[in-house]
Amino acid sequence: xxxxxxxxxxxxxxxxxxxxxxxxxxxxxxxxxxxxxxxxxxxxxxxxxxxxxxxxxxxxxxxxxxxxxxxxxxxxxxxxxxxxxxxxxxxxxxxxxxxxxxxxxxxxxxxxxxxxxxx
Amino acid sequence: xxxxxxxxxxxxxxxxxxxxxxxxxxxxxxxxxxxxxxxxxxxxxxxxxxxxxxxxxxxxxxxxxxxxxxxxxxxxxxxxxxxxxxxxxxxxxxxxxxxxxxxxxxxxxxxxxxxxxxxxxxxxxxxxxxxxxxxxxxx
Numbered sequence: 001x002x003x004x005x006x007x008x009x010x011x012x013x014x015x016x017x018x019x020x021x022x023x024x025x026x027x028x029x030x031x032x033x034x035x036x037x038x039x040x041x042x043x044x045x046x047x048x049x050x051x052x053x054x055x056x057x058x059x060x061x062x063x064x065x066x067x068x069x070x071x072x073x074x075x076x077x078x079x080x081x082x083x084x085x086x087x088x089x090x091x092x093x094x095x096x097x098x099x100x101x102x103x104x105x106x107x108x109x110x111x112x113x114x115x116x117x118x119x
Numbered sequence: 120x121x122x123x124x125x126x127x128x129x130x131x132x133x134x135x136x137x138x139x140x141x142x143x144x145x146x147x148x149x150x151x152x153x154x155x156x157x158x159x160x161x162x163x164x165x166x167x168x169x170x171x172x173x174x175x176x177x178x179x180x181x182x183x184x185x186x187x188x189x190x191x192x193x194x195x196x197x198x199x200x201x202x203x204x205x206x207x208x209x210x211x212x213x214x215x216x217x218x219x220x221x222x223x224x225x226x227x228x229x230x231x232x233x234x235x236x237x238x239x240x241x242x243x244x245x246x247x248x249x250x251x252x253x254x255x256x257x258x
Contacts, residue, residue, distance in 0.1 A: 066226060074233075085232050085233060085256050086230070086231060086232050086233070087205060087231055087232075087233055088231060089231075090229055090231070091225070092225060092226055092227060092228075092229065093224050093225055093226075094213075094223075094224060094225070094226055111255055111256040112253070112254065112255030112256065113253065113254060113255075114246075114251070114252065114253030114254070115251065115252060115253070116250055116251030116252075117224050117250040117251065
């Protein structure tokens with residue numbers, strides 16, 4: 001993906017318990033197949049030092065539909081020697097207009113998380 | 120009124136209280152849905168509680184419910200049924216907003232959590248708007 005064609009879907013994952021980006025957290029993007037009603041894995045990635053994961057999906061692939069971003073929060077906390085309440089976090093969202101950009105941050109601690117549609 | 124009649128009545132009253140106590144035995148797992156966009160409880164929202172079967176990793180439905188006027192759903196699970204394991208609460212968020220003729224970015228919200236000590240109480244609130252939500256382990 002060229003620099004001029006950035007992913008229309010971005011995320012920013014922040015460990016608000018320690019006040020740091022959640023570097024090295026694994027995540028995956030899925031789309032719901034509207035006919036088969038099953039989730040198709042589109043991409044897997046790792047959060048970088050800035051808490052981001054560029055190139056999640058290309059504009060061409062980002063068709064209207066239902067998507068799911070799955071964040072491996074449990075494994076992340078385990079790698080830091082901590083337990084957490086949530087084995088993982090899945091955020092399911094609807095894309096009606098594929099020409100818009102969608103920024104889905106995740107702010108989390110071992111016992112809480114929040115997400116919103118940002119820009 | 121005779122003493123024996125009074126004692127009879129006392130017996131009835133105490134028994135009634137006992138029955139009320141037993142049926143009011145609170146669920147060790149509770150939730151509270153808040154519509155933070157409008158500053159009101161998220162009432163009349165459908166929700167479901169599942170427990171994961173550890174051998175097959177499939178989800179078993181435990182309870183179907185709807186939040187009350189206060190955004191709560193008493194009686195989610197009994198102490199006996201509340202064993203250690205991985206649970207999932209599913210909230211029908213888009214349906215909730217659709218009933219107010221609004222769309223929601225999230226067709227539903229699923230919160231998956233681990234219960235290692237079922238002797239404790241677990242409170243799982245959901246603070247929700249059309250374009251955001253948050254949850255935490257509360258009390």
